[in-house]
Amino acid sequence: MEAEATNSPTTNLRQWSFAQRHGLLLVAISPVVANLIGSVFNIWYNKEQIRPELSPAQVERFQACWQVFNLVIYPLAVACWVAPILWLRGVHRKLLAGKETDPELLVRAQRTVVNLPWWILAVAGVSWLVCIPVFPAALASLPEPLSRTVVWHLVISFFSGGMIAVTHSFFAVELVSMSSLYPVLFRRQNPAEVPGATPMTMTTRGLMWALSAVVSPIVTLVLLLITPQATTETPYFGVAVGGVAILFGLATVWMIKDLVNLPLKRLEKAAIRISKGDLDTRINLRRADEFGTVIASFNDMVQGLRERERIQQTFGRHVGQAAAEQILSQGDGLSGAEQMISVMFVDVRNFTEHSSKHSPEEVVEALNLFFTMGVETVELHGGMVNKFLGDGFMALFGIGSVTEGDTSGAEQAVKAGCALLECVAGSCDELAAAGWPGLAIGVGINTGPAVVGSIGSPQRQEYTAIGDTVNVAARVESLTKQVGRSLLVTEATRKQLPEELPLELLPPQKVKGKGEALRIYALRNV
Numbered sequence: 001m002e003a004e005a006t007n008s009p010t011t012n013l014r015q016w017s018f019a020q021r022h023g024l025l026l027v028a029i030s031p032v033v034a035n036l037i038g039s040v041f042n043i044w045y046n047k048e049q050i051r052p053e054l055s056p057a058q059v060e061r062f063q064a065c066w067q068v069f070n071l072v073i074y075p076l077a078v079a080c081w082v083a084p085i086l087w088l089r090g091v092h093r094k095l096l097a098g099k100e101t102d103p104e105l106l107v108r109a110q111r112t113v114v115n116l117p118w119w120i121l122a123v124a125g126v127s128w129l130v131c132i133p134v135f136p137a138a139l140a141s142l143p144e145p146l147s148r149t150v151v152w153h154l155v156i157s158f159f160s161g162g163m164i165a166v167t168h169s170f171f172a173v174e175l176v177s178m179s180s181l182y183p184v185l186f187r188r189q190n191p192a193e194v195p196g197a198t199p200m201t202m203t204t205r206g207l208m209w210a211l212s213a214v215v216s217p218i219v220t221l222v223l224l225l226i227t228p229q230a231t232t233e234t235p236y237f238g239v240a241v242g243g244v245a246i247l248f249g250l251a252t253v254w255m256i257k258d259l260v261n262l263p264l265k266r267l268e269k270a271a272i273r274i275s276k277g278d279l280d281t282r283i284n285l286r287r288a289d290e291f292g293t294v295i296a297s298f299n300d301m302v303q304g305l306r307e308r309e310r311i312q313q314t315f316g317r318h319v320g321q322a323a324a325e326q327i328l329s330q331g332d333g334l335s336g337a338e339q340m341i342s343v344m345f346v347d348v349r350n351f352t353e354h355s356s357k358h359s360p361e362e363v364v365e366a367l368n369l370f371f372t373m374g375v376e377t378v379e380l381h382g383g384m385v386n387k388f389l390g391d392g393f394m395a396l397f398g399i400g401s402v403t404e405g406d407t408s409g410a411e412q413a414v415k416a417g418c419a420l421l422e423c424v425a426g427s428c429d430e431l432a433a434a435g436w437p438g439l440a441i442g443v444g445i446n447t448g449p450a451v452v453g454s455i456g457s458p459q460r461q462e463y464t465a466i467g468d469t470v471n472v473a474a475r476v477e478s479l480t481k482q483v484g485r486s487l488l489v490t491e492a493t494r495k496q497l498p499e500e501l502p503l504e505l506l507p508p509q510k511v512k513g514k515g516e517a518l519r520i521y522a523l524r525n526v
Contacts, residue, residue, distance in 0.1 A: 016096055016184070023180030024092055028085050030176040031120050031169035038128070038165030045157040053150045058139050065138045069131070077127040081120060084112050095184050106185070107195065113181050114197035114288045117174040124169050128162030167208050174200055182286040192292030199288030202260075263291040267298060279306045336453025336466070342397040342413040342445060342493060343470050344383070345477035346374060346420065349440040351391035358435055366436035367391070373423045381416035386464055392441075392477075396465055399452060410447045410489075410496035417443040417487045418523065442486055444477025446470075447493040475511035476520060483509070483522070491519040 019026060046062075054062060091109040094101050135154050140146045182191055192199055266283050273281045281302055283295050348370065355363050374393055375385050383397040395416070398409020424431070424441055431439045448469035455462055469492075476488050483506055494503060502524040508517030 019180040020184050021096060023176075023184060024085050024088055026180050027116065027173060027176050028082055030172040031081070031124060031165075034168035034172055035124065035165040037168070038161040038163075041164055042157050042161035045153070045160070049153045050150055050157065053147055053153070054139075055144050057142055057144055058146070058150075061138055061142055062135070065135050073127060073130070077123050081123045084116070084119060088112060092181075092184060095187075110185050110189065110191070110194045111197045113177055113185055114191055114194055114199050116177055117170050117200060118198060120169045120173045121166060124166045125162070128158060128165060131158040131162075170208055171205075178287065182288075186286045190292055190296045191286050191288035192290075192296065194288070197288065199292070201289055205260075205289075263287060263295065267294070270298065270302075274302060274305070279309055336451040336455060338449050338467075339399065339452050340409070340448070341399060341450055341452065341465060341469070342409040342447040342496075343450065343465060343473035344378075344395040344397065344413045344417060344443060344445045345389075345392065345474050346395070346417075347389075347392035347442050347477055347480075349442060349481070354436060362435040366431060366434040366439065369427075369430060369434050370424070370436075370439065370441075373427065374420060377420045377423055378416050381412045381419065383412060383416055387462075394470075394474075396452070410445070410493045411498065413445045413447075414487075414489060414493070414497060414501070414523075417445060421486055440486070442477055442480030442488075444473055444475070444480060444488050445493050446473035446476055446490040447496050448472070471513060472511070472518070475513070476518070479509050479511065479520065483520075485522040488520050488522050491521070494521045 050062075051059060088109055091101055091105060095106075132155055135158070136146070136151050139150065191197075263283075263285055266285050270281045270283050279302060282299055285295055286292065287295060348367070371385075371388065371393065374395075378385050378395045381397075383395045384399065385393050385395050387394050395413070397413040397416070420443065421441065424439060428437070431437065446469055448467070450465040450467035450469045452465045453463065455464060455466065472490060476490055480486060480488055485506070488506075489497075489503070497503070503521040504524055506520050506522055508519055510517050
């Protein structure tokens with residue numbers, strides 16, 4: 001688990017893991033094992049192949065060279081490697097404690113951390129490769145002749161040992177840095193975006209793996225083959241060198257596996273969670289390579305999806321979820337399409353009288369309770385509340401259903417109207433507690449063509465339905481007071497309903513805007 005911290009000076013160091021608190025020390029010693037193994041290989045090779053070819057004087061000079069390297073060159077290499085790590089101590093301690101850090105200094109520290117694998121590559125590489133010219137030159141300075149076989153063996157010895165040490169140091173520093181230093185230095189920044197840094201790439205890792213697992217053993221074996229008597233006198237030595245090279249190649253693959261598999265698995269699991277609707281997913285993995293960019297883009301994408309979901313939910317609370325989805329899908333343009341829909345108007349009876357006797361707060365509390373019932377009931381039956389009208393609302397059914405002969409909109413509207421009447425009747429106690437005992441409603445439903453979509457101006461738009469079908473539905477709802485029935489439907493709606501519905505024809509009714517009287521129906525006992 002990666003620890004997170006704040007900028008507060010009171011940040012508890014216990015919030016960080018042991019590896020994160022001692023990350024600099026772990027990074028400093030991470031190349032030790034690789035260089036020790038390279039040295040062991042080098043010593044073994046020298047003992048088996050080089051010493052038998054040297055005279056006593058040459059053996060003495062060879063030992064003197066090793067002593068000089070152990071006393072001068074290697075301590076100098078260690079100092080060069082440790083210098084940037086010691087410089088990082090001040091920034092590292094401040095970040096662990098949650099203290100403010102100079103932004104420019106922080107960027108320098110981040111750049112240094114990202115570049116640490118390159119630094120160990122340079123330091124270790126120079127330290128090992130400088131042995132190739134120095135040791136033959138030291139032996140050649142003696143009056144005794146130096147065998148060409150010895151020179152070849154020296155090249156093989158230092159080249160093979162150096163490749164083992166350098167490549168494995170490279171990967172070890174990168175792995176330890178990412179696990180222990182990145183969580184501390186990159187709490188808010190993306191390691192892949194540090195200016196001036198040269199992060200690892202998959203191509204770089206592939207090249208380093210090839211050098212360790214392919215180039216080094218092949219070159220070593222080739223050099224052994226062309227070295228006089230090297231394979232004929234010790235035939236099993238070449239096999240042993242090849243086996244060692246294979247083992248270290250596999251070790252390199254194991255280290256690369258963690259560098260590649262971990263982000264891939266995190267991305268895979270996160271993608272699966274998102275596909276299941278979990279938009280709280282976030283990948284907390286800091287990488288300076290291509291995966292860092294991909295992970296940052298992935299998190300930004302999820303953030304965008306979260307924001308879109310939040311907007312849609314907020315938007316949906318104002319215009320209805322179904323309308324919100326259609327508006328977001330069609331974009332910003334003003335557009336509408338004619339559809340066969342059912343329109344339902346619902347109105348609260350005696351609203352003016354009740355409002356005059358109660359405070360606005362009491363009226364709003366009761367209306368909100370009723371509107372909650374209305375929205376839940378309408379959406380449960382496949383409709384959407386399109387707009388609130390003070391003491392009532394307009395709902396649309398069959399939106400998006402443009403197949404000829406589709407009757408679902410009308411039937412769903414009638415069922416929603418009946419359910420809403422039952423809901424209001426069954427909520428007398430809650431409505432009375434909200435200050436509106438005996439609340440009653442009227443429901444009018446009409447079916448027909450209407451233009452559905454966004455209307456208005458580019459600056460202000462509204463998603464609604466427009467047409468004579470809507471106007472007639474509003475008129476039918478107003479008839480509920482005149483005829484004394486709570487739910488009325490027009491003949492156009494009746495034609496779209498199943499025959500078994502218990503509807504009764506009422507006397508034709510004149511409404512405003514219509515030359516002929518409307519044939520209307522009411523549900524029996526409603």
